[in-house]
Amino acid sequence: MAQISVEHLTFAYDGGDPLFEDLCLSLDTRWRLGLTGRNGRGKTTLLRLLAGRLPDGGAVRGRPACVLFPFSVPDPSLPAGQLLRAFAPDAPEWRCACEADRLGLRGETLARPFAALSGGEQVKCMLAALFVQEEGYCLIDEPTDHLDAEGRACVSRYLKEKDGFLLVSHDRDFLDGCVDHMLALGREEVTLCRGNYSTWEREKLRRDEAERARSEGLRREIARLDQAARRAADWAGKAEAEKHARNSGLRPDRGYLGHKAAKLMKHAKTVQARREEAAAEKRQLLREAQTAEELRFQPLRWEKASPLVRAEDLTLYYDGRPVCRADFCLQAGRRLALTGPNGCGKSTLLKAVCGVPVERTGTLATAPGLVVSAVPQDPAFLKGELTQLARREGADVTLFFTFLRKLGLERTIFSLDAARLSTGQKKKVLLALSLARPAHLYVWDEPLNYVDVLSRRQIEVLVQTADTAMLVVEHDRAFLRNIGAEILALK
Template identity: 25%
Template sequence: MLNLQDITCIHPNKDLLFDDLCLHVGKAEKIALVGNNGAGKSTLLKIIAGTLLPAAGTVFADSEPYYVPQLSEQFNEYSVAEVLNVDKKLSALTNILSGNICDDDFTVLNEDWLIEDKCRNALASWGLENVSPDQQMSSLSGGEKTKVFLAGIFIHQPEIVLMDEPSNHLDRAGRELLYDYIRQSDSTLILVSHDRELLNLVNAVYELSSRGLTFYGGNYDFYTSQKALANQAVNADIRAKEKALRKAKEIKRETAERQQRLDARGKKKQEKAGLPTILQNTLRNNAENSTSRLKGIHNEKVGSISQELSELRKELPLTDKMKFGFGDAILHTGKTLISADEINYKFRNQFIWKQPLKFQITSGERIALKGANGAGKTTLIKLLLGELRPQTGSLQSFGNAFIYVDQDYSLTGGGLTVYEQAQNFNLSGLHEHEVKIRLNRFLFSSEYWDKSCDVLSGGERMRLTLCCLTIRNQAPDMIVLDEPTNNLDIQNMEILTTAANEYQGTLLVVSHDERFLQEVNVRRIIELY
């Protein structure tokens, strides 16, 4: 059904992204491509889709793939019909029905007389009953844009479907529609996603890395179990190499000390024997050369083991390389942070919530804030953060510091460099070298310190946000995470999950990712209607 042979891709800056990739996907197979940000997953999908040419290699497909791209602003100037690639057919049908007979219109329509019904039904299947083909994509939300592309699957009935982060902007209802489609589809599917619930619906996982494509049979849970076993093996190898390095250094030290004693003893014997100076110099030079050779042998041994150890440590997950330390929240677990009594807020002279809200939030809680689009989640967050005041009822806050983290991690933006941003959070007066040690701990080496935060990837901005919170030393009483996993790859999601679980304060999370909510131990839901 689909074959990739010796695919090579080179960045415009001449860096090699991947080389000699081979992949075979059979009829009706459902596979996922996973890998860290920057590994080239989206690029590989574009090559398969035919929108990007590889530097070398060939793609063979039995039929033209249908491509659901990762969304950005590039489609805003298009109409829904243009995105669905039905604009010419709809225009031809309109001309024919209006009596403007033209042979070209019949050729374009190709007897697809039901194209209007197909579009209407396909859009409705994804909850877009009120979206028309002539509507501009710029008028739609992120989730609606994604659904437009998904509707195209029902219109064109492709045998091969490629999806790049299809659930990113979908609410829970939209995700359920997507999951149902993937379960029931007879098409060949290739998915790039960090949505672990979606990834568990595939038959096989391929990991793309600098080593190429690695095949893992089974779904995402099987993949993670195999990766865990591999990481255990790496950790065992690291412990063995560390032991070997300690032993090599000990032998090096003992050998050097023994040689020094032998050299000193030999020198005394020479002096007592009254040997001529020229002979003593020759013997001393020979001893020094022997000592130098031994030192070189042991240095080479230690250097070789150190290099092997360094290479092994590179294979560890990022979570194993980082140290999280957020300090303690000022308020003790169970103390009231927020008390809301019959609050509501008007928008365009109409109250947002049918019933006023009454709730309390206490220190140490893990809470999910849920509700459909337009249910007022953002408004409630602004009320809790003190950016808005309720227009009915009372809202009392007893916390000392609340921090809001959006899906773009704009907390670490504003044109500052990485080091300047870190210093902004240095409330306890850490010395410069201590701040830089923290940055290194979160994988921001010296080459990053003068780089603008605005050019960092989503995962890098997330790591910088976590780093800044550790530099702050005093943990906030509450952290609000608003769709925090949308722009993260799986590895960075695991970093965020680990950090969230080490944080002892209150966590309020807005997310459609049910697995993430489970992993950060959400125990309570505030549902908005």
């Protein structure tokens, strides 16, 4: 057991605002610790600071040897089994085989070169390499984004059996399945609690509700104090005026009237001071409340009775070999989620629906006049200034930037080259571009990879309330449940 102590850490990238300012933390390396927070809050940066990859000015103490995921593989041509042994040369072969087996990596898969494995298999291989080493604190940065639903469940079960890691993920079900503590990076505060993601979320909502109630009470108190201060000031003014008005009288009691006016004025200042204290307390409340503006958009309405997309006896091919078979009929207003293991043709089917030439047999028909808006899986192609990017993609520029702001992106990034954005920010750009292009059908390929939980909830509510059709590939089971998606399992 080791305690990692972070004492008064302040860190900023060159020319930027501080990501962390006077951060203090104490972490137990035995915890299965989940890390959450909105995109851009510094989750990956914190992992790199803990791993010693960034200068911390001596603020991180008690740092054990850390292993950071994902990592570069020195020789991707090596078979996966040999790669595991290369990372832990002193570990017995049975241990390597055991770690791989727990992640579903066996026989033929371990004999293949690492470069020839699917994205999900590579993730599992690297995780096995992390834990086959008995020494080292594992820092795991978003491992789920190349895993299908079955792979996520497998990795979650695997991690639940381990002690001692720090895990960044935005998949709520995944976190619930494997962590016993949660660390949340907010706008100004960092909170730590015992339990899984759902435990943290319930506690966060309880605190937010208590702060809202206190804020409303303070709002009423401030209004009452404002009224009391004005009334006391008016009385003091009247008493002072009465003192001078009686100067012409026979025997005015100017001392009494002056004392009365001074007392009333002192009372007014006391009330005003209490009002300022209440206002200062109110300003400190709800600074970390999980609030997000509601997203709204206007999809195009499909007035015809015909289906938007129809597939009958459809087989899609890749490099001459069949990758999937499908039969479905997508009507207006329905949401259909494609599921299945990595490599079963989900993305290929989405591309075919979007009009990309794909070798196929059978029928795949899209309705005449159908307008489709897509979110591709990989945002790496994004580059250029955002305004020009929106115009190139035919998006409503004003609506595009409105979506970005509501999804938590700061205005300061709007003038940056999109290539400089984080992967999570790029995914939000793709989502905003799609939503800013009115369409009959929204075709989204893993739209939530790297996107924070609060933004996922915004998208959920948007899809729930919009009468629009959607064809989606997404492995976040909570998201699919909440949008009421029908499931089409591809084989």
